[in-house]
Amino acid sequence: MYQEIFSKYTPTKDNLIYILHDIQDSDPQHYISEEAVQAISEYLNLPANHIYGVITFYSMYSTTPRGKNIIRLCESPHCYIKGSENILRKMKNSLNVGVGETTKDGVFTLELCACLGVCGNAPVMMINDDVYGDLTEDKVDDILAKLREVK
Amino acid sequence: MKYFRTHILIGINDTSKQAGVDAFIKTLRESLTAAGLQEEINILETGPLGFFGKGICLTVYPDNVNYENVKVEDVAELVDEHFLKGRPVNRLMFDAGSKFTPKFNYESRIVLRNSGIIDPESIDEYLGTGGYEAWEKALQMKPMDIVDEVKKSGLRGRGGAGFPTGLKWSFTAPIECEQKYVVVNADEGEPGTFKDRLIMEGDPHQLLEGIMICAKAVGATKAYIYIRGEYKLSINRLKKAIEQCYNYGLLGKNIFESGFDLDIDLKIGAGAYVCGEETALIESLEGNRGNPRWKPPFPGVKGLWGCPTIVNNVETLANVPYIIKHGAEGYKKFGTPDCSGTKVYTILGDVAYPGLCEIDMGTTLRTIINEYAGGMKQGFRFKAALIGGAAGVILSDRLLDVKMDLNSLNQYSAVLGSGAILVMNENTSIVDMLWSILRFFRHESCGKCAPCRNGSQQLYDLINKIKKGQGTEDDLDKLLLIAETMQQTSFCALGQSPVMPIRSALDNFRDEFLALTKK
Ligand SMILES: Cc1cc2nc3c(=O)[nH]c(=O)nc-3n(C[C@H](O)[C@H](O)[C@H](O)COP(=O)(O)O)c2cc1C
């Protein structure tokens, strides 16, 4: 099942980062499974420990299953000053999860991240590939509700 | 070319997309056509507009009116009132009520001269402004002449360290070997910094032209742009721009019969601040954990896959076409005698007009805040500014008149770094600010060396204690001692950095920390 992704890349180590990106993006649970690591290990002829080393180094990869939508709320200084803590509290309440956890229905995973480079609109979060800026506690519920509707 | 009486510039970015800019443009086009204005008024989808408004933002020329947070429902009123009758709609104006108009100093712009003016997705518009003329010129120059011109221009790296760019190139250019590389550092992770994103979104071709000239100067035939995965719009625009260059024969084999080959490729990062460090970035490109390497050898001698590799920042390379086109002398008209050129800043926080500007090196912080950002937001007083992100310094009003250039700031052990200026009002807690910075370092330490791995945790524990009111005056000294030890013993510049925000915060705002400590 990973062959389609592998066929886009030559089997060299420098493609590891991109293969990991693609595998994680195509997994409905947005993570890199043990089977995936095995398959990559064979394709790239790399030891599994190197692959795990890389996965755990970068904040965008996960080795545990996650929700359909990955929320990454910025906690860096500028967003912090603009009240990201309040947004975090609100989000934890609305979703009933802690940081790094996934909602029971599997729709959202809540994560924190470093500056997203959109500080002009602080506080900011990214959900999947989309940036949401100028967050307020009211806006949070709207955004979550809209994403819940998407099937 | 068609002439229009009015131009409506619309900033296309993540925020405006989120706010539904596509639907807005469609409605606007239809309404203008319905009003018979389609031949008189031009709609231009462009990059950053120079001010950071909410939602969808517009700038109308030549009226010089800025609108923010406009919605589809507002189109009828905008067309009726402003575009037909010439009466700007106050209600929608950016920061309505303030009399200040921010300075859009187009005359001293190099890097941003096209930004917010041309369509960044069109190579023809870039060519129309004289784009790629420098590349044509460079193709006919001897590599060492290009290096010398850049050396003479006094250009210094805009990625933080301020290393002279021409000098860096001069180490790599004479090396004889099979393969050399140019790597563009677009991993911008310094909190509060996004100038490189705005440069790439606003004028991707200018960066590409800079890369081409650099590659020719040092003899590299392959260039990589290492860009943060989060910068989706920049990634798409660069992809498009690169494709256009291949179609126009500006890249590829034997470019314009010059015998020179060059390929440019995008590489997407995976989220780690330390990968902005040049050797960590190279490790990451090779498919490894982003742990920094020991220097020397420097990447210019032994970098990617052991080959000589030039690593330069986005803004640095975006300056290069201007230097080649107008010569070192033309470039040195900008800035101060020992620090030439301009600097791109992003000004955020409690100022009237948070925004983006490009100004001469050596402009004072006071001028930047007052003339380019409209001073403080109404009702607020200046307390402090964080310059250069987390690895930066916290200045108080005593230092408002310091000149912003690489040398003058050094005297205050400050760095210009990323060009991020975060202005704080009198109610902001400096202790909280420092807490947030130290939390950042604890999280981003890559763990390779003990001083930084353990030190960043200890700093965080201490500031936590102080923030909760449980610290003592001794703890303040301990903060500084740990940070200084890290500065002297850490493997890379990440671990050497926390001392800067800590020392400047304690120097300038010690009373505030003391007020929170136990007696
Ligand atoms: C922790 C750390 C993060 C860095 N992040 C960046 C960055 O995001 N962008 C950048 O251009 N340089 C960054 N640098 C500086 C680079 O190591 C390098 O000096 C720079 O890319 C050289 O380009 P320049 O000479 O054009 O400035 C960082 C350095 C360190 C130590």
Ligand code: SF4
């Ligand atoms: S100083 Fe910090 S970031 Fe740099 S190598 Fe050491 S642990 Fe890693």
Ligand code: FES
């Ligand atoms: S600090 Fe949050 S996006 Fe930059």
